[in-house]
Each structure stands twice: as C-alpha cells, then as structure tokens.
Amino acid sequence: MTTTELRTPTGFDVEWAARAEALATRSGEPAWALERRRAAAEIARSLSFPSREHELWRRTDFRTLEAEVEKLDPFAESPAARRLDDLPPAIRSRVTGDDTSALVIQRDGGVVFERVPASLARQGVIACPMGRALRDHADRLTGTLGGLLESDYDWYVAIGAALRTGGAFVYVPDGVDAVAPVRLFHWIDGGGRLVVPRSVVVLGRGARATVVEELLSETADGISLYAGGTEVYLGDESKLIYGTLQDWGRNVYHYSNQRARLDRGAELQWIQTVLGGRMAKANSYFSLAGPGSQAYVHGFMFGDQRQHFHLHTLQRHLVDHTTSDLLIKGCLKGRARSIYQGLIQVSEGAQRTDAYQANRNLLLSDTARADSIPGLEILANDVRCTHGATIGHVDPEQMYYLMARGLPPAEAQRLIVEGFFAPVLDRIPLENVREQLRQVIQHKIG
Amino acid sequence: MSHVPELAVKNLHVAVEGKEILKGLSLEVRKGEIHALMGPNGSGKSTLANTLMGYPRYEVTSGEILFKGKSVLEMEADERSRAGLFMAFQYPVAIPGVSVANFLRTALNARRAVQDANGTGAMPVGKGIPPKEFRALLREKMALLHMDESVAGRYLNDGFSGGEKKRAEILQMAILKPEIAILDETDSGLDIDALRVVAEGVNALVGPDLGVLIITHYQRILNYVKPHFVHVMVDGQIQISGGPELALKLESLGYDWLREGKEVTTP
Secondary structure: OOOOOOOOOOOOOHHHHHHHHHHHHHOOOOHHHHHHHHHHHHHHHHOOOOOOOOOOOOOOOOHHHHHHHHHOEOOOEOOOOOOHHHOOHHHHHHHOOOOOOEEEEEEEOEEEEEEOOHHHHHOOOEEEEHHHHHHHOHHHHOOOOOOOOOOOOOHHHHHHHHHOOOOEEEEEOOOOEOOOOEEEEEEEOOOOEEEOOEEEEEEOOOOEEEEEEEEEEOOOOOOEEEOOEEEEEEOOOOEEEEEEEEEOOOOEEEEEEEEEEEOOOOEEEEEEEEOOOOEEEEEEEEEEOOOOOEEEEEEEEEEOOOOEEEEEEEEEEOOOOOEEEEEEEEEEOOOOEEEEEEEEEEOOOOOOOEEEEEEEEEEOOOOOEEEEEEEEEEOOOOOEEEEEEEEEEOOHHHHHHHHOOOOOHHHHHHHHHHHHHHHHHOOOOOHHHHHHHHHHHHHHHO | OOOOOOEEEEEEEEEEOOEEEEEEEEEEEOOOOEEEEEOOOOOOHHHHHHHHHOOOOEEEEEEEEEEOOEEOOOOOHHHHHHHOEEEEOOOOOOEEEEEHHHHHHHHHHHHHHHHHHHHHOOOOOOOOOOHHHHHHHHHHHHHHOOOOHHHHHOEEOOOOOHHHHHHHHHHHHHHHOOOEEEEEOOOOOOOHHHHHHHHHHHHHHOEOOEEEEEEEOOOHHHHOOOOOEEEEEEOOEEEEEEOHHHHHHHHHHOOHHHHOOOOOOOO
C-alpha cells in the first residue's frame, strides 16, 4: 500500500483506539487480543486512506466517505433484544418460521441476539458473538483471528482490527455434519455509524456446514460505513456453503474483506450478492492450500440509480491438484456502475490446477456501465486456467420471443433478468432466503 | 364461409433493412381452417410470419393486417399475442435461467392480468392461475405432445434439440390457446418421428376455435396435417392458391414449374 499521499484522517486518533481498547478490556478480552488491537492501531496511524493510484482503488472513489469518516461513531450500540420481536422488522421477517437455524444478530456495533438450537449445541457447534468467543474459545482464535486478513492490508482493515466491534465465531467440530444452518445478520440503525465486525468460521476435519450472512438496513440520512472482515477456515475434507448477501440502505458505504482457506480435499461453495449500499467494495479471496481442495464461487451484483459496486476476487492456487470455478454476474440499470476485478494466481509447483473465471454483465440502460478486469498469474506449467467476460444489453430477439407469447415488455425484461441471475440464485441454500432475494430483485427490476 | 375472417392480410408490402420482401400479399384465414403456405427459400414466408406477429425490425410500407376486423399494425407483439395470435418460431431462442413451467405460467398470467384489468379496471395482485390448476394443465398438454415431465423444469429452449424446441413451441400453442396460429417451418429439422408427434399435436388442437397457417418449404408435413387450402408464394407474393392437390402437384413438379409463371390460376 502506497502512503505517498498522506491524508490520514484526524478522526482516527488515540481517543478512538483507546476507547475501543477500554471497552474490550471491560468485556474481558484476553491480553493477546488487546495487544493485537494496539498493534493494528499503530499500523492505522502509519497509513493513509488507500491511494487512488492503487490498482484496487483506481476505479472506486470513496472520497465523499473519507471526508466524513472522522464524524462517524464506531461505538454506537443497541440494547440487547430479549425476543425476536425486539428486532427490526426486516430481520424479524427473515427469521420468522425458521426455528432450526442458529442465529447471531448484530445491530450497529454489538450482537443483540443469539440463539443456538439444542440440536446444534449437542453436536458441539459453536455460533456466538466474537466478544464472547474471545473469552470462552480463545484457543481457537489465537491462530485464526487475523490469520488470513492482516491488519496492514490497508487503512480500513487496520482500523477495523483496532476498533473491532461485534462479529461472530462459528465452529463445527471434526466429523460433524451440522444439522441446521448458521445465520448471521448485520443491521445498521441509521446514519453516522462506523461498523467494523470481524468474524471467524472454522470447520474441523470432515465437518459440514451452511453459513449465511445477511447485511441489511433501511436507507437513512447520513453516511454509515461498514468495514467488516471475515476469515473462513475449511479443515481437511470439510464442506462449507457460505453465503454473503448484502442489501444495505443507500446511505451505507460497504467495504468488506473476506478470506477463505481450504485445506486438503475441502470444498467451498461461496455465494455472494451485492444489491445495496451507496458504494460497495468487496474483496473476496480464496486460498486453495491443500491438494484436492475445490472452491466454487457464484455471485452477482445488481445496481440501479447511481450505485457503484466493485467486486474483487482472488483465486489462489497454492498447491497442486486444486480446482476453482467462479461465475460473477452483473446487472445494471439507471446510471449504476460495476467493476469486476478477478485474478487467478497459480503458485510455483501448483501443477494440475484447474481454474475457471467467468464474468457476465447485462446492461439495462445506456447510461449504466460495467467494467470487467480479468487477470492471470501463472507460475506452474501443467495447469488449465481459463477466463472470459461478456458485457451486453438485453437481447432483442429474446424480448421479441417473450413478447410474442403475450408478455408485456416490462414482464419480458423481468423474466430475462431473473433468468440471468438464476445460476447464482439456484445455489442459495435456504429456500426462504432465496425467495426473499427473488423479491428484492423483482422490486429492483421495477 | 361466413363472417369477417379472423386474419385478413391485404396487399401487404414489407421492407427489411430497406429492401422490399413482401410485394403486395393478400391472404385470409378463418377459425376452423388449415392453410398451408408453401414456397421456395427466399420467397418471403418467414418474413410474412414475423410481420404478422409484430417483429419490430420489419417495416410495413403499405397494406393492412386485420385481426378480428381490427388493424394490428400499431400493436406490439405482446398485444397481438394476447389478442389471440400465435406464431411457432422457426428458430426459438433460448431463455437461460427461465424454466418452461415458470415461463408458461408467466405467459398465462399476463393474459389473465390484462383480461382482469379490462374487466374490472384494476389488476388483482397475485391472482394468477392457481398452481394446482396450472400443473394439471401443463401435465395434460405435455402428455399430448409426448413430452417428458422433466422438460417443465428445464430452462426454456436452452440446450434443447431441434425436435424438443419444436415440440415446446406446440406446447406453448396448446397452453395459450390462440385463435389463429402461424407455424413457421415447424417441420424443418425434424426427423420423421418427431414430425409425426408435432403433427399429431397440431391435429389435436385444430378445430372450430383455431385457424392454422402452416408455413413450409416441403410437402412432407402435409401428409400428417391436412390443409383445406394451399398457397404458393414466390418473390413476395402469393402466386397461386388451391386445394390440397396443389401441394401434391408441387411435390412432383417442384417450384420451378411456378417460376416459369405460366400457369397462374386463382380460385
């Protein structure tokens, strides 16, 4: 990260870091975790906002946010919810009728509701707020929290590590096939918030689980920033379905850094959707670290009005005989813009790598814009790596065909767009979540 | 035949990208009738079919298309469809991600929505065809066309074989129940078994409530679907019209016989 352009916000001063540390101390965070906060704070002080010269920031301008950052409140918390009825309606409607999933629900800076059904608890599955995990399961976090997402990645990650509030810890023991999904929610109550949760998900050897994370809020006045981080560890031969579904209100800037590491024979099904927020930047990196590991990544971005989305993926093939298969779809209307930036990296010696990367974009207006930036870095010679990107408008022949069956143009377009997203939607593991997402998409198509 | 013909084409001239393809074509199709429109490649058969359906890139330069007595020239394809006109595509396009069942339900509901809107002035929300009723209808029509039930869950025309596509077209016709259906080279690309199935499907649907215009290059499909009238199109016009015997004559003499342009009769 270049630091030539020194615009360190005055807002991030000793006071923020000190207060975060005091709060963490009071909540019983162990000394090593406090030490890491201090180290991250040091790093944050030495860094500036990411430079627009940087390849990953060239096309996404957070300037409006940067001017506001120092006014944001990283310590806003809501009172704990005793019952589901105490939660915002949008979350309530999403969990109503789901009595089997584990829930960890965060509102602004803190987790306000958690539930682990007995069936999961009996299996030894842990799903709890990060704060408590640091007290009760510290041994499982010393090597994992910050193990894939390092504090010096950039300024946002550094402040996130220093000020960390909330987040969840999910653990599935060796050999356990979790009988129900784990659902994580993030809700932001209004403008002026800085929300920096860090979550860790660990699957033991041969474990299986489904984790779905939903980020939601209503549009409010004033900028809020979500700068969360997630680290996901898949043990040997484990299988994880992980969904990240983002639908923030239009006042939210979203900047997520998610990392997954796959050990020998592990399989990851990753689903990521980007629908909300004013600007959303997501970095999702997948490290295939054990032979035979496989990562399947499906995602979409659907922007309207002046939304700006930037998704960066990294398929890292670190050892031999690994597979990654990625499909990112983008659909844009109004004056929305998306950037997909994907890189396949194949390390020296990572022979028999099989990597695929596809990015398909559908523009619904002449003023929308999609950029697709694929990349390959291959240091092994016996590999199969392919990538492809397309950008186009709705096919008039498809429109004609559907209209010839009596569908009004708007209905025809809706069907085409739904169909465009179907390969991603079909992979969302929970039927009610899938249905909810369909409705959001329909609403957005208008 | 009595009353106004459901479909009346009068002296139709159509240009495609500035080039005149239809040069004064006239044709009438009534419910209960089966017409065959034959002609060599390039004579304008598919242009006619798509012009009738409302393909936006074809320009009617003069003439008239009346459907149930009203001009359709200002109507979009979807309005023509909902009015009761249908065209089975020669090359049905794939709609990836949209299942046959989902598509057909949406198409049926689009008809209902408009009917309800016309009737009550307000479109009732979520008042589509009941799922159970729809499934029964779909199952019945798929059985009629010897289609495997799994096709309902497949993406529309996506990865379909030629025969599957043509069958799916007739399935749509069966579900949407048009008054006039144009089959644009539905027989092309079909092996004899598929042709028989498609033809049986068409035969099962024809009757007093449906008029059919079969557009074909070959006489073959007419062995299975018996037309009442046969028209032969050459160079953007109907050169000759007659009864079923005309198709047989063409089969033995070929289109060259017409190109010589000597023996032109109008019934």
